[in-house]
Amino acid sequence: MSGQLTTMVRVHLRTGWLAVVVWVVAVGGSMALTVSAIQDLYDSPEKIHSYAAAVRDDALMMINGKIAGIDSLGGIIANEFGFMASFAIPFMAVSLIARTTRKNEELGRLEAVLAGRISRTTPLLAAILVAVVAEVMITVALFASFAGVGVPGRDAALYSLSMGALGLAFIGVASIAAQLVEHARGVYAFGLGAIIAAYVLRGIGDVQWSPLTWLSPLGWQEQTRAFGNQRWWPLFIPLVVFALLSAAALAIASRRDVGSALLRVGAADPHASRFLRxxxxxxxxxxxxxxxxxxxxxxxxxxxxxxxxxxxxxxxxxxxxxxxxxxxxxxxxxxxxxxxxxxxxxxxxxxxxxxxxxxxxxxxxxxxxxxxxxxxxxxxxxxxxxxxxxxxxxxxxxxxxxxxxxxxxxxxxxxxxxxxxxxxxxxxxxxxxxxxxxxxxxxxxxxxxxxxxxxxxxxxxxxxxxxxxxxxxxxxxxxxxxxxxxxxxxxxxxxxxxxxxxxxxxxxxxxxxxxxxxxxxxxxx
Known part of the structure; x- marks a missing residue:
């Protein structure tokens, strides 16, 4: 099994290394750019407190989130990076899983792989591992960016780990979506819908009814309060979700016929319309x-x-x-x-x-x-x-x-x-x-x-x-x-x-x- 898994990981990396590099460079580079600029822009306690006073508004919190410790350099960085990270990190997970699962299945590659001595679950497990490696690289890049400007290591570690855990949760979402729908575009649609729902729930929860925040993976990340009164236990929520959804996806993959899906579109009209021709x-x-x-x-x-x-x-x-x-x-x-x-x-x-x-x-x-x-x-x-x-x-x-x-x-x-x-x-x-x-x-x-x-x-x-x-x-x-x-x-x-x-x-x-x-x-x- 370990030999099969190693082979499939190498195959996924061989065919999709560029996508991994692009995502890691894009997200990690965005954080590095944000950190570098903010370090120079808010270089005194007075400027930091002035920024914190300016952004304490419900409308702004709905967009970027309720950042604990906003009156610190780390909090300002998290606030400036928050909107982009809310979409980029989850969508990276969805994209990497869609490319290495349903896309390969649509192109006939999965059937060719399974014709050999590869078990049904190995390709999906390898895809999950590659996506996890990418999330680990993002986590390290975020931590390095914070550490480079003197943000306390404990704060930087908690924030970086919470973002990595956010990505893991959406790896699980994308993995189960790849078993539910027939096409890679369906995985993207399912994942994008989940991201939008998470963003809306977190936004409404932050400004109107706080329990809604706990229904959102973005809310779980926020509730770690990396730059305020820190809480490490919310990290376990996305990890449990990732483990459960990934295990469910692997169980379905072990029984599902290649090319099939649990959610299938009804039979189409046997005669194409004139426009469709x-x-x-x-x-x-x-x-x-x-x-x-x-x-x-x-x-x-x-x-x-x-x-x-x-x-x-x-x-x-x-x-x-x-x-x-x-x-x-x-x-x-x-x-x-x-x-x-x-x-x-x-x-x-x-x-x-x-x-x-x-x-x-x-x-x-x-x-x-x-x-x-x-x-x-x-x-x-x-x-x-x-x-x-x-x-x-x-x-x-x-x-x-x-x-x-x-x-x-x-x-x-x-x-x-x-x-x-x-x-x-x-x-x-x-x-x-x-x-x-x-x-x-x-x-x-x-x-x-x-x-x-x-x-x-x-x-x-x-x-x-x-x-x-x-x-x-x-x-x-x-x-x-x-x-x-x-x-x-x-x-x-x-x-x-x-x-x-x-x-x-x-x-x-x-x-x-x-x-x-x-x-x-x-x-x-």
Missing amino acids: TPFGVALRCHRGSLLGWSAATVAVAGTFGSVAKPLVNAIDGNPSLASAMGGGAGATGLDSVLAMTALLLALLGAGYAVQAVGLLRAEESSGRLEARLSGDRSRSSWLSVQLAVVGAGIVAVLVAGGAVFAASGSWSTGVNITQQVVRSITDFLPAVAFFGGLAVLVFTAAPRWGSAVWLVYAAGAVIAYLGDSLNLAGAVLALSPFHLIGNPPVEAVDAGNVILLTALTAACLVAGYASFRRRGIPQV
């Missing part, structure tokens, strides 16, 4: 799950921020120093700051959808479906054009869904009609969103094996855009983010020169991508 119909069906998942995430984020817009505006107007932390900049009104921050978040989600949607084209190639479709009279360029048209329409749909929900909920919360400002701000970010789509197309067509690297570029751009201004990063660093090149709508006017630059880069990526796609071999595995 068209190239656009096929492409839309391919992207449907991803589109629905990202739209749901965008709606959830937009609804959360819109519903607390009024208290956020009041908090910022009552403390102008918060405007910079919220993305508004000096002199910005509270409403402008909330609009700027939310528009950026929606743009980040739109760009994330673009990268993943283009990544699905790689799955079409790896599965052999692309080769079959091009064996007839379809040209490569026409196939790619249809796919990109559907992806482009999906980007618009994701942004429209989020924008509409934020405009409605924000207008209700503030009593001011903000629809025009929301539409204008989101539209201003479209060139940055399109750039990531173009970059993903270029990588897929020219170097498909390096698709995961696009996520690293996306992560860097997102971190710089979201934290750059509040952390006073150097201008040269800020310029590395396409989102930051746009400016800060609606607070600042959009930089027309940078819009032209991003548009030109996107066009160049697409032209080079089409040229590469016409020449390279298919499939390229």
